[in-house]
Amino acid sequence: MALTADDLVVTMTHLARRAAALRTVGLVALALATLVGCSDEPAEPADPAAEPATDGSGHDVxxxxxxxxxxxxxxxxxxxxxxxxxxxxxxxxxxxxxxxxxxxxxxxxxxxxxxxxxxxxxxxxxxxxxxxxxxxxxxxxxxxxxxxxQDDPGTGWAGSSYEHYTYPGLWTPEDFHHCGLTPTDDIALYLDREQVQTCELVNLADLDTxxxxxxxxxxxxxxxxxxxxxxxxxxxxxxxxxxxxxxxxxxxxxxxxxxxxxxxxxxxxxxxxxxxxxxxxxxxxxxxxxxxxxxxxxxxxxxxxxxxxxxxxxxxxxxxxxxxxxxxxxxxxxxxxxxxxxxxxxxxxxxxxxxxxxxxxxxxxxxxxxxxxxxxxxxxxxxxxxxxxxxxxxxxxxxxxxxxxxxxxxxxxxxxxVAGDAPVVDTWSEGDAVALGRGSRAFVVVNAGDDELTATLPTSLPDGDYCDVLTGDDACVVTRVRDGAAEVAVPAQSAAAWDVAHTD
Structure with missing residues (x-):
C-alpha cells in the first residue's frame, strides 16, 4: 500500500502522539518500522529532536x-x-x-x-x-x-487521647525537646540554629529527633x-x-x-x-x-x-x-x-x-x-x-x-x-512579553502586558501549522511557522504555546 508524502507526515505525527502518551520508545520504533515496510518509497530518517520526547524526561510535574x-x-x-x-x-x-x-x-x-x-x-x-x-x-x-x-488534654480524630507532651503508647515527655532557650520554649530568633531546631514552632511539641x-x-x-x-x-x-x-x-x-x-x-x-x-x-x-x-x-x-x-x-x-x-x-x-x-x-x-x-x-x-x-x-x-x-x-x-x-x-x-529534555533556545523578550523554545519540539510566548502582542518570532519548530495547546478546548487555534518564523498574536495577560505533537 503506497502512502503519499502528506499521508506519511500525518501518520508519523499520529504515531508520535501515541508514543508520547505511552512513554514507550519500543512501541513507536515498531510502528515506524511497520510504516516503512508498507511504503513504496524509502522513508526519510526521522529527526529525533523534532519529535515529541518519548523517554519520560518531561514527565516530572x-x-x-x-x-x-x-x-x-x-x-x-x-x-x-x-x-x-x-x-x-x-x-x-x-x-x-x-x-x-x-x-x-x-x-x-x-x-x-x-x-x-x-x-x-x-x-x-x-x-x-x-x-x-x-x-x-x-x-x-x-x-x-x-x-x-494544644496545652489542654484532648482526643484526636480517631479517638486517641493526648496531652501536650504525652501520647499514650507512643510518646512520653522525655521524647520531646525542652530547649530552655526562650521564656516560652518557642522559637524567638531564626538567626539562632539551636533555637530553630530544638525550640518549639508556635507551641508545637517538638520531638527529640x-x-x-x-x-x-x-x-x-x-x-x-x-x-x-x-x-x-x-x-x-x-x-x-x-x-x-x-x-x-x-x-x-x-x-x-x-x-x-x-x-x-x-x-x-x-x-x-x-x-x-x-x-x-x-x-x-x-x-x-x-x-x-x-x-x-x-x-x-x-x-x-x-x-x-x-x-x-x-x-x-x-x-x-x-x-x-x-x-x-x-x-x-x-x-x-x-x-x-x-x-x-x-x-x-x-x-x-x-x-x-x-x-x-x-x-x-x-x-x-x-x-x-x-x-x-x-x-x-x-x-x-x-x-x-x-x-x-x-x-x-x-x-x-x-x-x-x-x-x-x-x-x-x-x-x-513533549519538550522533554530539549534545551532552551530562541529566547526573545520585548516590554512585558517573553518567548522561548525547547529545542525543535516546543515554543511558548507569555504576554504579561496590557496590549495584544503581534510579532513574527524566530523559532526552531519545523515548518507547519500548529495548534495552541493552552486554549483548553477542542478547537485548534492555528499558528503558522514558515522558514523558521512564527506569526504570533497573543492577547494581553495571556500565553500561547505550541509543540510538535499538536499540529493542524
Missing amino acids: GVQLFEWTWDAIADECTTTLGPAGYAWVLTSPPQEHVLGDPWWTAYQPVSYRLESRLGTRDQLAAMIETCHAAGVDVRVDAVINHMTG TSPTVRARLTAYLQDLLSLGVDGFRIDAAKHMAADDVAAILEPLPDDVAIMQEVIRGSAEPISPEEYVPNGQVYEFTYGKEIAGVLAGSPRLALELGQATARYVASDDAVVFVENHDTERNGSTLSYQDGATDALATVLMLAGTYGTPQVYSGYAFADVDAGPRLDDDGRVLDATCVADPSPATAVQPGDWVCQHRWPQVAGMVGWRG
Missing part, C-alpha cells in the same frame, strides 16, 4: 491537591491528572490529628494511625492503587518534626505508608530538624523513595537548604518569591531564575513552585487571587528547565485559618471543581479553585512532556 479527600484524589487521578500528564500528586497529611475546623489541624498529629478527616486507611490505600493505575505516583505530606500545639527511639518510631510511620504503595514524602518543617536527624530517619527507606524537604531559605540565617540536599530534594522558596517579582516587573528575567548559585540549589536538587498552602496565605508568593498573573507565572515555571515543578491546587478563602468545607461529622467534603476553572472564574470562600485544571496550566503540563 507534580500537583499539590491541598485538603482533597482520598476519594476525590482517586477520581481526579483517573479523570484529569493521568490524562493531562501529571507525574505525581502530593496529598495533605494522612495521620490522626487534633479536632477542629482550621486547615492546620492536619499539621498537629495525635498518632500515626492513618485515619483523618480526609479518609480512612482503606480509602487511602484504594486511592494509591487507583492513581497508580492512572500512571500517577502518590507522595504524602509527612509531619514528623512535632506533635500537637536526636533520640534513636524517636527516630525509629518515625521511620516506622513512613514505612507503614510505603507498605500501602506511597512513592515519596514531603518532609514538613525539615528546617526545624538537624539535617543529620532527617538523614537518620530516612536512611532505612528504599533508595527510590522520592524525598522533598521543606527548608525555607532565609536571609543571613545559619540554616540553608544546601545542608539537606544529601537527603533528597528541597523546596526552593526563592524561586516562588522571585517569580512573583518577575511578573510584576520584567518577565524576561524569568529566563534567569535558577541560575544564581548564591540564591538557588542546583536544578536536580530543587522542587519549584509558584505558590503552596502556606505562601498563598502569608502573601510571600502569588496566589489564585492574582488571577491571570498567577497562571502566567505557572506557565513560565513549566516552560523552563530549572527544578522539578509542583503545581498548586486548593480552595478559596477569606480567612487564612479557614479550612475546607466539612460535613456534619467534620469530614472534608469531596472536592468539586467550579464550572470551567480558569483564572477569570469567580469563586467564593470554600469553593475549590482547581488551578491544576486551568487551561494554561494543564496545557503546559502536556507541552512540557
Whole structure:
C-alpha cells in the first residue's frame, strides 16, 4: 500500500502522539518500522529532536491537591491528572490529628494511625492503587518534626487521647525537646540554629529527633505508608530538624523513595537548604518569591531564575513552585487571587528547565485559618471543581479553585512532556512579553502586558501549522511557522504555546 508524502507526515505525527502518551520508545520504533515496510518509497530518517520526547524526561510535574479527600484524589487521578500528564500528586497529611475546623489541624498529629478527616486507611490505600493505575505516583505530606500545639488534654480524630507532651503508647515527655532557650520554649530568633531546631514552632511539641527511639518510631510511620504503595514524602518543617536527624530517619527507606524537604531559605540565617540536599530534594522558596517579582516587573528575567548559585540549589536538587498552602496565605508568593498573573507565572515555571515543578491546587478563602468545607461529622467534603476553572472564574470562600485544571496550566503540563529534555533556545523578550523554545519540539510566548502582542518570532519548530495547546478546548487555534518564523498574536495577560505533537 503506497502512502503519499502528506499521508506519511500525518501518520508519523499520529504515531508520535501515541508514543508520547505511552512513554514507550519500543512501541513507536515498531510502528515506524511497520510504516516503512508498507511504503513504496524509502522513508526519510526521522529527526529525533523534532519529535515529541518519548523517554519520560518531561514527565516530572507534580500537583499539590491541598485538603482533597482520598476519594476525590482517586477520581481526579483517573479523570484529569493521568490524562493531562501529571507525574505525581502530593496529598495533605494522612495521620490522626487534633479536632477542629482550621486547615492546620492536619499539621498537629495525635498518632500515626492513618485515619483523618480526609479518609480512612482503606480509602487511602484504594486511592494509591487507583492513581497508580492512572500512571500517577502518590507522595504524602509527612509531619514528623512535632506533635500537637494544644496545652489542654484532648482526643484526636480517631479517638486517641493526648496531652501536650504525652501520647499514650507512643510518646512520653522525655521524647520531646525542652530547649530552655526562650521564656516560652518557642522559637524567638531564626538567626539562632539551636533555637530553630530544638525550640518549639508556635507551641508545637517538638520531638527529640536526636533520640534513636524517636527516630525509629518515625521511620516506622513512613514505612507503614510505603507498605500501602506511597512513592515519596514531603518532609514538613525539615528546617526545624538537624539535617543529620532527617538523614537518620530516612536512611532505612528504599533508595527510590522520592524525598522533598521543606527548608525555607532565609536571609543571613545559619540554616540553608544546601545542608539537606544529601537527603533528597528541597523546596526552593526563592524561586516562588522571585517569580512573583518577575511578573510584576520584567518577565524576561524569568529566563534567569535558577541560575544564581548564591540564591538557588542546583536544578536536580530543587522542587519549584509558584505558590503552596502556606505562601498563598502569608502573601510571600502569588496566589489564585492574582488571577491571570498567577497562571502566567505557572506557565513560565513549566516552560523552563530549572527544578522539578509542583503545581498548586486548593480552595478559596477569606480567612487564612479557614479550612475546607466539612460535613456534619467534620469530614472534608469531596472536592468539586467550579464550572470551567480558569483564572477569570469567580469563586467564593470554600469553593475549590482547581488551578491544576486551568487551561494554561494543564496545557503546559502536556507541552512540557513533549519538550522533554530539549534545551532552551530562541529566547526573545520585548516590554512585558517573553518567548522561548525547547529545542525543535516546543515554543511558548507569555504576554504579561496590557496590549495584544503581534510579532513574527524566530523559532526552531519545523515548518507547519500548529495548534495552541493552552486554549483548553477542542478547537485548534492555528499558528503558522514558515522558514523558521512564527506569526504570533497573543492577547494581553495571556500565553500561547505550541509543540510538535499538536499540529493542524
